[in-house]
Amino acid sequence: MRCPRCNAEVSFKKDRCDNCGQELRNYRRVLSASNICYNRGLEQAKVRDLSGAIASLHKSLKFNKLNTSARNLLGLIYFEEGEIVSALSEWVISKHFQEEHNEADYYIGLIQSNPNRLETYSQMVKKYNSALFSAQNGDEDMAIIQLKKVVSTNPKFIRAHQLLALLYMKTGKKENRVRAYKLMKSISGVDVTNTTTLAYLKELSDVHIKGENAAPKAEKPAEQPVRKTLPRVDDNAYKPITLYKEEKPSVLPFVHVLLGLIAGIVIMQFLITPALKKHSSDKENKAFKTYSENLASGESDVSTLKNANTELQKQVDELTQRLSDYQSGNPTDLDGVQAVYDNLIQAMQYYINDDKLSAAKALDKVDPDSLAGDEAKKFYKKIKKETYSTASESFFEQGRDCYNGQGDYAGQKDYDKAIKLLKKALKFNADNTDAMYFLGRCYQQKSDFETAKQYYDQVVNDYPDSVRVAEAKSRLREIGQ
Structure with a gap:
């Protein structure tokens, strides 16, 4: 098997990876x-x-x-x-x-x-989806027609058979119940334990096809009505419509169209155009009258607007003061607030594109206390919850590879850079015990035993259930603690 951490080949009987020390x-x-x-x-x-x-x-x-x-x-x-x-x-x-x-x-x-086979499968799926949509919107007849084509194309498509049987049962007709029973029997051998198929067969237990032995009943069955012969379906009912065959061109239709255009122009000139002009004139007169009335009323409202202007100025001053609070005393500097929301929007874009690491980096630049709206705070919390753990794990893996001289840092061990990366991992997830342990390893390699002890003690004391506890205790013994 391969180690889940470093992907090195390890014997299945090994309890620990020889390459990176991962417990297996x-x-x-x-x-x-x-x-x-x-x-x-x-x-x-x-x-x-x-x-x-x-x-x-x-x-x-x-x-x-x-x-x-x-x-x-x-x-x-x-x-x-x-x-x-x-x-x-x-x-x-x-x-x-x-x-x-x-x-x-x-x-x-x-x-x-086989392109033809692939196209057949594609059309089958489209027809099934279309039939399902029709059934959900009450058009059972169209759904049945489409599902018949689907089950004929793929006799093992279980969901299509079940949906068609359900639509047959919904009609309540005896002949349709027989059809539903046949459909369920035909696919019962494909999946013998399908609960939906078994439920439908139980519902149709009273249906018997000619030639089958009916189940014995304790009581004498009630007299059944005489079964009517099912109507014969026209063979051409579901065949594709034949292609349209064009007739020979004729001049007569063109002449008719031309005469119709001429007649339309004449009617428009003598009947419609004068009416349109009159309507336009009436509309202009009405607009002028309305304008005059508004102008008269507007003069009387000037004093009212002046009073309202004073109230609006007070509101502007209040909003300016709020903006000043956001910008540390400078109400005209919008760059700070703009930057906060720009970073939040950038984080949202990365999150939508499933780039969780970039989303976390962008979100780290956002001060949540600067977000005014509840919706913005809601997005901030959602993105933080779903990206910070990913970012922490990514920085931890980079720091571990930098410590071991593997991956992108093959042959280039750099404990100082590994410390920076591992601290970033803790910044995004303060409970990342892997990052704590490797920070201790980095400081131990740099002979800074006091700092190494702090990280080892943090793993041992604060996270007693972590898989790193045993390793941290071992390292503490190595440095004499």
Whole structure:
């Protein structure tokens, strides 16, 4: 197996990484749990318990997201159930984690190598989504038509079968219940433990198809009405519409259009244009009258406006005083407030682009006490909560690599620079015991044993449950503490 910290190859029986000293016992238990869940999912998939297999494989990936065998098997199960998009997503993620010697390459190529097949899958998904939208908006007939095409394209698409059966059952018609029963029976063998399929079959337990043995009943069944023959569906009902065939060009339509244009111009000239002019004149007269009235009333309001101006000036002075508080006594200097909100906006943009490290750096420049609005403070707290831990971990990894002379600092150990990076990690997360421990290591290497002792003691005394406690105690013994 590989060390989760430095990615060095380590024997599975080792309790600690020889390269970086990472404790591996818990990590080995996690890998074992992931493999156990994968094996259980594989056994369930072999007996067609696809729902149980999906649950087991998801659990396996929660333990170890790098388990590409579990991810590839999950993609195969999704593909078997007709979930093409989900299958491709799992295989692409698997390819990202393991670029070479990955069976996901074969599965992806099998789908993408045939453009017609890929287009068929794409159209199938679009039709299913369209049918689902129609069903949600009460257009069950259109949804049924679209779902029929979907299930005929992919007879193993479980969700499409279930939705079509549900729509059939909703009609309450006996013939549609028979159709729903047939749909559920056709996919019951794909996933034998699918709870939705089993629930629908239980709901349709009173339906029996000709040739099947009905379940024995304790009481004499009530007299059933005579089954009517189902109406025959026209073979051309769902065929594509044939392409339009153009007729030979004719001059007559052009002549008709030309005559119509001439007639329209004549009507506009003699009937519509005078009416438009009259309407425009009336509108101008009304506007002038309104203007005159407003002008007269405006003169009487001048005194009122003067009084209001005095009140507005008081409000301006009050707002200026508030702005002065923001700017440490200078009400005309807006650069400080502008910079605060510019940094907050920049942090929000980085956060939206999923660049959490840059978002945290930008947010670090924002003084939360300078934010006036509740919405701005809300965004500040949200971004801080979701980015500071990432920034702390990033700076810690850089500081650790700088201390060990690995990664970007290969062969270039620099304890002073490592101290700066590790202190930044603590700035973003004061509880980062890894950063505390390596700060102690840096100061120990620089023979500043007093400062090293402070960081080791902080790990031991303030974070007794940390995995670094044992290592910190060992280092304290080394420096004679």
